[in-house]
Amino acid sequence: MAAGETMGMTTTYLDAISQALREEMRRDSRVILLGEDIGVFGGAFKITRGFLDEFGSDRVIDTPISESGFVGAACAAAIEGFRPVVEFQFADFVTCAFDQIVNFAAKAYYRWGTPVPVVFRCPSGGGFRGGPFHSQNPEAWFTHVPGLKVVQPSTPYDAKGLLKSAIRDNNPVMYFEHKHLYRRIREQLPDDDYVIPLGCADVKREGRDLTIVTYGAMVHDSLAAAERLAKDGAECEVIDLRTLVPLDKKCFLDSVRKTSRALVVYEAHLTGGFGGEVAAIIAQEAFDDLDAPVVRVASMDVPIPFSPPLEDAVLPSADKIYRAAVDVLEY
Amino acid sequence: MAAGETMGMTTTYLDAISQALREEMRRDSRVILLGEDIGVFGGAFKITRGFLDEFGSDRVIDTPISESGFVGAACAAAIEGFRPVVEFQFADFVTCAFDQIVNFAAKAYYRWGTPVPVVFRCPSGGGFRGGPFHSQNPEAWFTHVPGLKVVQPSTPYDAKGLLKSAIRDNNPVMYFEHKHLYRRIREQLPDDDYVIPLGCADVKREGRDLTIVTYGAMVHDSLAAAERLAKDGAECEVIDLRTLVPLDKKCFLDSVRKTSRALVVYEAHLTGGFGGEVAAIIAQEAFDDLDAPVVRVASMDVPIPFSPPLEDAVLPSADKIYRAAVDVLEY
Amino acid sequence: MHTEPIYLDPALDRTAIAPVELVAREDLLTWYRVMRLTRTFEQKLAALYRQGGILGAAYLGTGQEAIATGVASVMQPRDYFNSVSRELAAWFYRGVEPKHVMARWFGKDVPPSHGRDLGLFLADLERYGLAPYANAPMGSWLPSGAGYALAFKLRREPRVYVAFTGEGATSPGDFYEGINFAAIHKLPLVIIVANNGFAYSTPVSDEMPVKNVADRAPAFNIPGEIAFGNDIFEVRRVARRAIEHARQGLGPYLVEFKTFRQRGHGEHDDMSYVPAGLRAFWERRDPLRMYIDYLQHGGGMTSDQLSAIDAECTALVEEAVQYAESVPYPSPEKVAWRLYAD
Amino acid sequence: MHTEPIYLDPALDRTAIAPVELVAREDLLTWYRVMRLTRTFEQKLAALYRQGGILGAAYLGTGQEAIATGVASVMQPRDYFNSVSRELAAWFYRGVEPKHVMARWFGKDVPPSHGRDLGLFLADLERYGLAPYANAPMGSWLPSGAGYALAFKLRREPRVYVAFTGEGATSPGDFYEGINFAAIHKLPLVIIVANNGFAYSTPVSDEMPVKNVADRAPAFNIPGEIAFGNDIFEVRRVARRAIEHARQGLGPYLVEFKTFRQRGHGEHDDMSYVPAGLRAFWERRDPLRMYIDYLQHGGGMTSDQLSAIDAECTALVEEAVQYAESVPYPSPEKVAWRLYAD
Ligand SMILES: Cc1ncc(C[n+]2csc(CCOP(=O)(O)OP(=O)(O)O)c2C)c(N)n1
Ligand SMILES: Cc1ncc(C[n+]2csc(CCOP(=O)(O)OP(=O)(O)O)c2C)c(N)n1
Ligand SMILES: [Mg+2]
Numbered sequence A, B: 001m002a003a004g005e006t007m008g009m010t011t012t013y014l015d016a017i018s019q020a021l022r023e024e025m026r027r028d029s030r031v032i033l034l035g036e037d038i039g040v041f042g043g044a045f046k047i048t049r050g051f052l053d054e055f056g057s058d059r060v061i062d063t064p065i066s067e068s069g070f071v072g073a074a075c076a077a078a079i080e081g082f083r084p085v086v087e088f089q090f091a092d093f094v095t096c097a098f099d100q101i102v103n104f105a106a107k108a109y110y111r112w113g114t115p116v117p118v119v120f121r122c123p124s125g126g127g128f129r130g131g132p133f134h135s136q137n138p139e140a141w142f143t144h145v146p147g148l149k150v151v152q153p154s155t156p157y158d159a160k161g162l163l164k165s166a167i168r169d170n171n172p173v174m175y176f177e178h179k180h181l182y183r184r185i186r187e188q189l190p191d192d193d194y195v196i197p198l199g200c201a202d203v204k205r206e207g208r209d210l211t212i213v214t215y216g217a218m219v220h221d222s223l224a225a226a227e228r229l230a231k232d233g234a235e236c237e238v239i240d241l242r243t244l245v246p247l248d249k250k251c252f253l254d255s256v257r258k259t260s261r262a263l264v265v266y267e268a269h270l271t272g273g274f275g276g277e278v279a280a281i282i283a284q285e286a287f288d289d290l291d292a293p294v295v296r297v298a299s300m301d302v303p304i305p306f307s308p309p310l311e312d313a314v315l316p317s318a319d320k321i322y323r324a325a326v327d328v329l330e331y
Numbered sequence C, D: 001m002h003t004e005p006i007y008l009d010p011a012l013d014r015t016a017i018a019p020v021e022l023v024a025r026e027d028l029l030t031w032y033r034v035m036r037l038t039r040t041f042e043q044k045l046a047a048l049y050r051q052g053g054i055l056g057a058a059y060l061g062t063g064q065e066a067i068a069t070g071v072a073s074v075m076q077p078r079d080y081f082n083s084v085s086r087e088l089a090a091w092f093y094r095g096v097e098p099k100h101v102m103a104r105w106f107g108k109d110v111p112p113s114h115g116r117d118l119g120l121f122l123a124d125l126e127r128y129g130l131a132p133y134a135n136a137p138m139g140s141w142l143p144s145g146a147g148y149a150l151a152f153k154l155r156r157e158p159r160v161y162v163a164f165t166g167e168g169a170t171s172p173g174d175f176y177e178g179i180n181f182a183a184i185h186k187l188p189l190v191i192i193v194a195n196n197g198f199a200y201s202t203p204v205s206d207e208m209p210v211k212n213v214a215d216r217a218p219a220f221n222i223p224g225e226i227a228f229g230n231d232i233f234e235v236r237r238v239a240r241r242a243i244e245h246a247r248q249g250l251g252p253y254l255v256e257f258k259t260f261r262q263r264g265h266g267e268h269d270d271m272s273y274v275p276a277g278l279r280a281f282w283e284r285r286d287p288l289r290m291y292i293d294y295l296q297h298g299g300g301m302t303s304d305q306l307s308a309i310d311a312e313c314t315a316l317v318e319e320a321v322q323y324a325e326s327v328p329y330p331s332p333e334k335v336a337w338r339l340y341a342d
């Protein structure tokens, strides 16, 4: 399902997240929100605008700047029967609550059998001149922490359906929403209360010549590259992982078995990024089907710089994906 | 250089680390130590026993339990001309200083051109019934942070030479020392002031049939598996990466070009571990040379459990490596 | 820096117990049973550790039993608490069975952890009100304590969360962030600091710039009180006030009990960093011995009565070891079970 | 919770400057120049942001200039400091050139950052004593401040580190851990808290359970003082005492200046959360206007003298914009340069 183009009754990625939160809060009184400036102000990105009025200060809790403190509190409230959704003002500050997420949220159920149904909303990603501390894509760290689920939607439809699933899930879920998609991507959403199960990748474009495995903002750049390749006569299959943990291996392995070529695209830094995991899985499990090396396109291994020409050089783009795809196709 | 077997004038892995620290402190008065209980007590593992007496409390600084606080302080002291070596009591608590490492230490030089010559010693790894919070191998997180170097020695010789290099390096270095090797591995060390440059892998065993790429404690298990395979008639090359960042790709790619088969072994959790990065590099850059899929052996994706049969089930072992190697060899 | 030669504020000091309430004989004996059972259990644990029967490490609360017992004795059944590593007595007070604890130290297959976590830690909200948290990173239980207390407040339940902590664990940022959050929202969080003078080997003077942890309470605009932790009556008196304050919706309350751990940080630690004079000083203030003195004199118990309880405890501990030996290890086949909740 | 209708402790309140020292005319004019330059520069920056000339975001310190100017004016040349986002005046006082700052806001290729970091942040120890730290995570500069101060102490240098911070950044654990470390070792760390009543949109009452940040100083056994931040003389008087205390080896000192930021958190923020009465209250206490009143009356300056400086500042800012426009962007070819030091 690609992003809709019509502007009529369409919903932005940002509003889709907002809708999911509001509908879940109406549906289930155990859902509470914690985060900085989410009350009167409606959050740095206005996702919770109006929520304080509708749900009150018991359920929309403005926190001091203490990520570790309110993450720990949210986890405990989750164990005690609430379903907290925590907003990090920027994903970059997840580092300040790293211990509580990694050592408390992720491990409690394995150790004690007490579920920790909490969602951490992390506005992530670059492309809007945010500089080194407001542009990071830290999802890979969390894929390496057993006990966490990791979600990263690319479209309004997915953002809404996946956030609902995340809130209803009984495990701690890291939900990465890409800031650069907030107001840039819109599409028509169904009226019904749909959910998208965690662990299901989505074929955003079908093709037989090359499989592009990607997620998050890079889905759109990959689709743009695929359009251009189609003009050249090559049909790419674009697979949007949607959730990294649990990972829908079958979806992309089936595709690679069909196309025999794979390109893995992600916005995070190349080295140690989750695309390495995906490439390793393809290399191990689809070895006999491959006609070309598995190639990765990702951000360069430097902090994300502020200045436009520098940031553009660091981030992957449709153009870079296109060129890598050509190489793989011509191999 | 495999671990020595003689017990005469041999040095343990633990003592090798201690020696490197002491020699560097004698050599360079800018080297200072910070950590919990490292003074009178000599540290939880006694690495700094006697250091307080020799170097005084200006250079051996016992800290309160405030990982973020003393890591931030150490980074600043480094910028200001000292060469701090920080001891985490266990690598597991690096999560409490994650922000200062990831957002301050790693990025300062790129942003400002101010070097941050600090070493973070992280006693890591399982195998001694430490349970979920005293057994973790968190190196992969840091390989995904541009600006950090990441070191993980497997032998006393390497531990000493790499720690000296790390201290003399002008960048923040994450130095993972495996607790289970501390007193288990010993070898004879040269008398001279040798260093091992960061970024050079080491062929710990030569072979032509299969390349095992590994690091840290798993070097020993891989060597044990290789011995057993040798009895079966297969000669494995065992490559010890020694430093993950910078990564000596050439060393293992050359080996894979020779053997045409690769097994990647690491003690961290399978998913999102650094072995995935290595496998992805092999799959991309040695594609034409591979006669079999690149296979990984690593810890299961669960917190490290305390109980012996559970921990044994989770951790990789010589036996598991052997079995995976047989599969790759027979492919 | 080193601990000063004054081992306790003279105002707090006493070598005999000062009863401040009328208590039923039964209660007096219950507290005795809990403290004695804890002492006996931990002595056995230490012996097993030395013999190699306990893997990893063993941590005792010897010398601090009056705090855990006294605080637990003034909690309500539906209150929650967390323990760190010196509060085994509180587990026993709340009904945890010794054999269960021993089986956990052995890494055996008993719920709720099934060998996954160390014997040192236990979480079981339903049966004992024992709250899960991230065991190892110090101070991490203050934010989670605030979270349980938040849940109580949101539900308008008159319940209290009691966070036991050592004084060393008051240095990490989590201590500050957790209490800050609780104080802003006036959550029912009681912080019981057992200040035993050392964080592992580090004396208080290297840990903090204030003399007392309670000196930090004004930073949160909450009451902070200092008391002698080895007199169970004193512990009860102060803890009761703190808990009732929190239960009334007046917000967090911090109590600092001065005490001493008579064993190392863990049994691998020989305590060489503790001056001999300090050890001797505190041995004369052993909470169990002081309590026995009281029971046999002011309390009106005979030594026979106490001996009977001692024998009971010894038997329970022996039984615990036998049980622990007899229970199977968890099956490695179940190692991947229960990672994610459905 | 909302800010109370009392906008400032009456004891601190004043709508006119109260000079408390004899100052050379030259100094008076230097401070004026710095404050005026800052105001003019930031007004331009805001205008450019609205026109799309500044990418990302723009952050101003309008209304807080007296704090940065006053504190900088009592520092010694070899002292270090960090600024967060409201202390542009301190940069100018220390000699940073406006054109350099503007070029950085434009993302141009000027040292030391060469377009890598936002215009908001600057670090240059050698030229300005401006210390690197992790810009974004709030409070992260207290641990690093303690580290620079540690270096001074270890070298027996009589230098001081001044950590500027907003009051919102006093909630994270780093604030606590950093000061704790500095207080234990009596490091020369001065903490200047600009309490402007809001952390982004969050009022102080939702940020902390105490009325004043200075109420937390006793938790570190350090002096804590509260003063009016919009009177440059008051700022100098209090900051001087704090800095000399630290320089004498007596340890950290915390000063809380009550002030107000007249613009949003960033220029994207319309400040709708600030009651109109509060804005009006503080506008009458604008530090620049109050200072001008003083200069023209007690200070004995003519309006011509001040206008001449105003014109100078306007010219400098115009020049800065022209410079920023003319400097090239960094070359993408250098993007991987200087990741690791040799
Ligand atoms: C963040 C963190 N750093 C270090 C440790 C290692 N550690 C475990 S207990 C301890 C000392 C705790 O002292 P205190 O709180 O006084 O408790 P006590 O042992 O005296 O009862 C330390 C340093 C840890 N668990 N967590
Ligand atoms: C750890 C962390 N969380 C959140 C933020 C986002 N943030 C940036 S500034 C700010 C408010 C700061 O308030 P204050 O310290 O009072 O400074 P002021 O803006 O009032 O000058 C917030 C929440 C951050 N930078 N770091
Ligand atoms: Mg202690």
Ligand SMILES: [Mg+2]
Pocket: D166, D167, D168, D194, D195, D196, D197, D198, D199, D200
């Ligand atoms: Mg503020």
